């Protein structure tokens with residue numbers, strides 16, 4: 345019988361491959377991880393595109409100590425990013441880092457990604473923070489992102505990409521899809537005129553809907 349951890353690794357790999365097919369990452373770019381019940385994160389390996397990976401390739405690292413547990417592969421170079429987010433957000437069980445083209449385009453010209461449609465508010469809230477450009481793979485970058493994500497589930501990395509977290513794998517992934525969709529819609533709307541942004545009251549009214557609470561609960565519990 346497959347262990348619960350192996351089932352989650354299979355789902356993470358499936359989602360990671362889908363991310364590559366959808367163009368949210370190109371080649372070996374981007375990285376994904378899950379955290380298990382023993383406080384070990386399983387992160388995608390360095391240099392292997394998701395479509396060439398197997399579930400045995402995820403590299404285990406202790407979240408509290410940052411120590412690599414024996415592995416034949418090198419972990420993704422973005423280990424500090426994942427570790428610092430898990431340490432700052434004990435509620436996160438999955439982290440997705442991608443390079444979505446519309447998100448990067450808007451970040452490069454300093455256009456904040458704001459809520460233009462209800463699903464954006466449901467999955468990302470009202471604010472998507474952005475960090476300034478810093479060299480990838482550094483502790484400095486991880487620290488900036490972890491600080492911004494103390495109370496929100498996503499962050500844009502200027503001229504680089506985005507990070508989303510979730511209680512479940514599907515929640516983290518849906519958030520990345522909605523973020524890129526939000527950036528794409530905003531990009532197109534700006535070509536036509538000045539878009540109308542959902543107000544605080546409109547956002548709150550969406551969050552208060554019983555059906556949205558239900559949909560969010562389903563997504564949070566989707567790994568179980």
Ligand SMILES: [Zn+2]
Pocket residue numbers: 374441442443480504505
């Ligand atoms: Zn990156």
